Amino acid sequence: MEILKIADLHAFIEEKEVIKGVNLTVNTNEIHAIMGPNGAGKTTFINVIMGNPKYKISSGDILFKGKSILNLSVSERARLGIFQSFQYPEEISGVTFMNFLKLAYEKVHPEKQMNVLEFGDMLLKTADSLKIDRDFLKRYVNLGFSGGERKKSEILQLNVLNPQIALLDETDSGLDIDALKVVSDGINHAAEMGMSVVLVTHYKRILDYVKPNFVHIFIDGQIIKTGGIEIAEELEKSGYEEVRL
Amino acid sequence: MFVRIEPKRQGFKVSDDYNFEDLTENKELFKELFLEYSQYDFPKWKRLEFSDFKKIPVQKYVGNFIKEGNVSLSKKALNSPIFKEFLLEKFKGVDPKFTLMALIFFNSGIFGNIDENSKITLKYDMNSNQSVLENSGLALQNNSSGTLVREYGSGGKFLNSASKFSLKHDSKLRVFNVFLNSRTGLVISSNLYTLEENAEIEVYDVIFGGQKTAIDHDANLIGRNSKATFKSVYFGRGKERLDLKYAINHFGEKTFGKIESNGVLGDESYSVVRGNIDIKNTAYNANSEEKSTVINLSSRARADSIPSLFVDNNNVVAKHGASVGNIDENKLYYLMSRGLDERSAIELIVSGIFQPFIDEIPQDNSELKDEIENAISIRI
């Protein structure tokens, strides 16, 4: 089933065109890796799908399960089941992870209400299954987190909120091998539950743990090449310049 | 030495001031203070738009404001010569007129002599008392520690509090002042802290109203290694005006000061936050910083920030920062990307500002914690 469809999407920030005609279709349970050099517009692409108001769409469409979501706010998109992970998630001081996630869960899954105890229980189980320290839940959202902790924070949220599609931004960067395993397990775990994934990455490393169905090469606001894992391997050998040719 | 010229105090006269006849007992004791009191006119405050004062008779306090703690009523402590001297000692506070007023005409307040670990909780009921004038004093003996929780409930017309804290060496005091005075017309609170070697004071102010509020905390770090931390959160709404002053005066070596204020403003409210760091020539290796942040939720609200650093010694680190702005858009986007609508995202961020304060309040004051949470949700 088609979850997300991007059709000839063009987007601007201020006067500058940053997404220059992208097409992409993601079906249920598919994992798509988007690879490209720094500054290619990969993070921007994710922000545009999620509806970050900084970017203006000039033409094209974004369809979620066949319906355009261009007029929906970022919270409405989240409630449909779209999840964005951030490279540098904001720090929200004074708000514990627990309270924040409970509130978000109530908004995203109004049909499955749980009381504080049930929710806490579910949260602990999720944290344990991802081998994330329980102490996490008592801390203020992302406040003073290390690089690895930030990624874990995002993956924990992903698993709790259980979206239909996850847009993951450089979730692997700066992680040591153990943390990378925790994060990949988290992604795989969510994928096994039926989630689709768009995984933006600069390096092939994470693709050894999270197996993509498709790999797209993203350069200068465009997808210039699409294929299977072999593209990533080719890239590893010859770099982006070769691929561009 | 050079003289720094500063604006003079502006005053106004009222026809009906408190007078000597208002004192019912211990008259002789207050004669000298009263003489000084009567020489002052009332202070005119431009930013607070305060230029008029109507005398509200001070009645005997109805009820019991001491909820826990081994302390005596100030009235009774006056019988002891040492305690008397401490309680009658004058200081500047918000303004000498108001401070003297509270020292003389008080109808409430405590005196505590702390020599081991103690906890004191005071709850002033301002529904049953139209005016609360407090004269309090706490003396912490060597190596002692204490916690003081003061709640000033809503209602009433006039709150005027003057408190002095003396911290002997190696003593430690935490003070929580919770002002839930949204309907109170005028709220004044003056506090003076004097610290000996290694003494430590932490003050937390949580402020919701009154209509006009002036609060002053002044710490004199006399002893080497003494330490003062002032933290405040406030939430203004309606036409509330508040003027907060936190001053840390470094006299001793290696003294440490920290001032942090976080405010949220709605409607047509107006806040003034003054942080004064004064590092005297004797305060080698002092370290002091101040920071003020205001989140302005309304286009008609106004926030003034007046931080000052007075530095007389080059062997110090002193810094301050201030910012005023709307809620951070990136934080909003982040929370909304998790499914929260804009309103709940704002609520979450705002309550996050108060949470660390609520966390600091001792566990057994859970009722107070609830009241604060209540006050926040009403204001949002």
Add this chain to the structure above:
Amino acid sequence: MMNNFNAILKTEPGLNRSIIEEISAAKDEPYWMRELRMKSLEFFLNRPNPNFGVDISSLDLNSIVNYVRPSVQNERSWEDVPEDIRNNFEKLGIPEAERKALAGVGAQYDSEVVYHNMKESLSKLGVIFLEMGTAVREYPDLVKKYFMRLIPPNDHKFAALHGAVWSGGTFIYVPPNVKVPMPIQSYYLMGSPGMGQFEHTLIVVDKGAKLEFIEGCSGQNYSVSNMHAGAVEIYVGEGATVRFSTIENWAKNTYNLNTKRASVDKDGTIIWISGTMGSAKTMLYPSSILKGKGARTEYTTITYAGPGQHLDTGTKVFHLAPYTSSKVDSRSISFGGGYAFYRGLVRVSESAIHSKSSVDCSALMVDDISKSDTLPIIEVMNNESEIGHEAYVGKINEEQIYYLMSRGLSEDDARALIVRGFLEPFIKQLPFEYAVEFNRLIDMHFNSKIG
């Protein structure tokens, strides 16, 4: 050696109506200007001293000579300026700088401008550059429209004094879209003991035009007090840019109570580069009134307070329109018992939505007999602006000294180098000859020989 035997007219010390009449008559002024002086005198006599800042109680205004006319005026050739006065300006490098890199120069000695010249190419473009008194006579309507409108005589006591006894100074008008290619410079020298200098600078830069102006000030040191109460009014038109650089290096017997203000129209820019190192006591707060949408101001200022100096300086920005922005980098050094005070104001009015302001002030205290205070006031009256402020007071980092000394520098050299580094953002904005002079001053104060 500066001296005053060139003076041909000197008023009695102090101030009264007949002294004002004498000054006005000597200048052959129109009636309205004489009236403005008289009204200012009234204000001056009735106003109290400022209720903040430096202590001026030891300044005896009745002993100050308010007007000293040198023997020549408005010469167009340095040859015609008496040798001793010319030598003073030669030492300051003014004639040389004029030949090399300036579009016009005015040089004031005591109360009047002795030399005044502008490149012909500029007058062809319609640029007016005149000694202020001459402008009053030659362009009365233009001057009247702007003169003391931004700094009204009743603004404060010393604005009133200035209005009553002002003399000399500079008038510049730049027509629409004219970009003046080289800076114009005016230099003010005080040569006589016990006098006051009150030059008036009025700069009007029309739509889309551009001007860079440099102001230099110094004086001879005497045992009696001198005073300076100048006024600078700058009108920046729509889309225009003015860069105003100033070095105030008054003698150490001088009370410098100076007022500078700029009003900026839509999309205009005022840039202040301001250095205060001279005088015994200074009160000076260049102000920017951002009244047009998108108007901008930038400040790079330093205050350099040494032995016997109390310098109370700062910046004031009034955001009165949407999308206005201000950026302040203010630094101070205090050493040898000097006292530097930064006093700032940023006011963001209700209508100034989407405005931005960032203020950075830092103070370096070189020794523990000096003093540094910071008092920045921020007033924000709307919720759609971004306002930030940071300040830091600290000492020279001993590890930096150690590092530099480990590379062979003497301790004095290391200190001078660090002070220079601290002032770098300011110094690099200065015209070359001022930058050199400034570094020389630092070397002298810190017994350094870096050169």
